[in-house]
Amino acid sequence: MAMKIGEKPFFDRVDDALENDFMRNAMASAQDRLRDKKLDATERDDEIGDWEEWRSAGEEIRRHTLENLDYYLDQLSENFAAKGGHVYFAKTAEDANRYIQEVARKKDAKHVTKSKSMVTEEIGLNEALEDVGCHVHETDLAEYILQVDDTDRPSHIVVPSLHKNKEQIRDTFKSKAGYTGTEEPSELTAFARSQLRDVFLEADIGITGCNFAVAESGSISLATNEGNANMVTSYPDTQITVMGMERLVPTWDELDVLINLLSRSAVGQKITTYVTNLTPGVEEDCVDAPKEFHLVILDAGRSNALGTEFQSALHCIRCAACVNVCPVYRQIGGHAYGSIYQGPIGAVLSPILGGYEEYGELPYASSLCAACTEACPVKIPLHEQLIRHRENYVAEQGKPKAGEKLSMKAFGIGASTPSLFQIAVKGAPTFLKPFVKDGSISNGPGPMKPWTAIREFPAPGKDNFRSWFKEHKRGRK
Amino acid sequence: MKVSLFVTCLGELFYQDVAKDVVEVLERLGCEVDLPKGQICCGQPAYNSGYRKDAQKAAKQMIASFEDSEYIVTPSGSCAGMFKEYPGMFKEDKEWQDRAQAVADRTYEFTQFIVNVLGVEDVGAAYTARATYHTSCHMMRLLKEKEAPFKLLENVKGLELLPLENSYDCCGFGGTFAVKMVPISEQMVDEKVRHVEESTADVLIAADGGCLMNIKGRIDRKGKPIEVKHIAQILNSRA
């Protein structure tokens, strides 16, 4: 599955990440910068008014849309088809790829340009197209860099090449694309632009993702900063847009609210440089629009969440605000999540889309600090959903360690039987005495081991608080 | 005013001195403190690990222990936050849900109770030190209490309160996270300790036993000369 990144087990990926000092410094400073810019554009900006009200509006729009998903999907596809577009509902990633391969075959396509395509990354579209003889060209700068670097994978849902710095990009361009310049960002960008110019002109098909689709008019909307999506959607005669089935809004009014939430939450911009809205159907003499427009609406596991406590995970507008405040992501970066969806939303979404077998560990890769929930512009209770995943993992699908199950059972009994608890409280000092040195425990027994591997464990206090309390009360009378 | 103390399992096992300070401060502020007998642990370790059934057992025990209390006060933002989760844990059981709600509504974290219920911002404490304060995640985000501890600390004589860089970032405790994800937790607590050092404070103060245990454990392991204190210890200090 293309959503998956790397073959190593979770803890090996974490170790790799933790050894990569460069990446970790880059993550930390990018987080600080993005978080600060976001706060400037949301909570500290007078123009936008009360940010909490915006969040509530966003949440309400997303809830309403998802609760009436069938209705709006029908409306979208009817309107899209009525204007001459082709709509295809793909149940699985394979379905989507097969449909798109078919279009490519019919068009005898050699070159495909792409933009804004996290969802095509999810389904592994590039490989599928290469299988039918197409050259696929990523045109967004970050995606282009990853592609030049032998298809490195994204590490962030908004800034996919966050884990690379300009020196690394220079080296990649030098060794793999014949670049001869410096690490100056403007020079690097100019190089990418010159490389891409011809590609835009020769493309047979343009493929994009979709930030939102507007049901009332059958349009798709793309928020971009580089403008490459406009090149991708205006040169080739055939356009294909792939969207997750949840990414739609009822009308233009809601689009307005969500675009505001998206650009401010993602990178702290009031609005992105381009907001491109496209509807199928062109007038006779129009030269810069595709003649054929396909909309692939993708399920690929999303309906697993419908009607469950995870439904609100589908409210996500992929702004990465949660990723940008996550203290775990800060330390391990995006690749360690093993999914193209990283951070808190990745830990919630990946098991929904890809199952617990593959992604069961991710919900545990969180300290439940709730920074994500606080940041989310559409108020998804991310940390609560991580707990729900853990419950499911324990109850049905997963295989928690027998020892853990047993100790939690014991916990349940201990925590509901006061007499047992008191025995434990009274017994702890004696039991732990052999391990106590200079007032703390450096090398704890059994379940304390992982704690004391890196920290001291406190020695149990000598007094019994309840006895003290009784005495104290008596003294006060 | 009658106050029932939820001392917490950490308070009972490791931090009896903190628990005593809590009692003394509350009494000095005119509260009559009792210690409901059946109380044990709030159930958070099981709940957060996905063992809802086992956590429900703990929750029922706590609800039964505290439902006659007028106010429930605890020296841990995280445990107070857990009480607020109780109603959500009994969605299929109306009776327990109502009982849980009644308890949740009367539960306060220690500093929150002093400032918001008793209306006191100066408890007359004196403690001379350069200190910084760790804003625990659960207190800040689940309990939504951001100000009470600062209001109280600002009025402690002799205390110089220094800002803590990236104070909003979790210290890496997260209950079982600290032992399940040791390498990640280690990096998080190290970053926290680094920021504490950079603040140049001699004392780190917090209002949550879990965070304190984690940060202090790491500070001690690394042999750093920084003291770690629960806010009740500061508020119960006299010149």
Ligand code: SF4
């Ligand atoms: S979960 Fe919320 S914060 Fe995270 S990417 Fe989605 S919308 Fe943004």
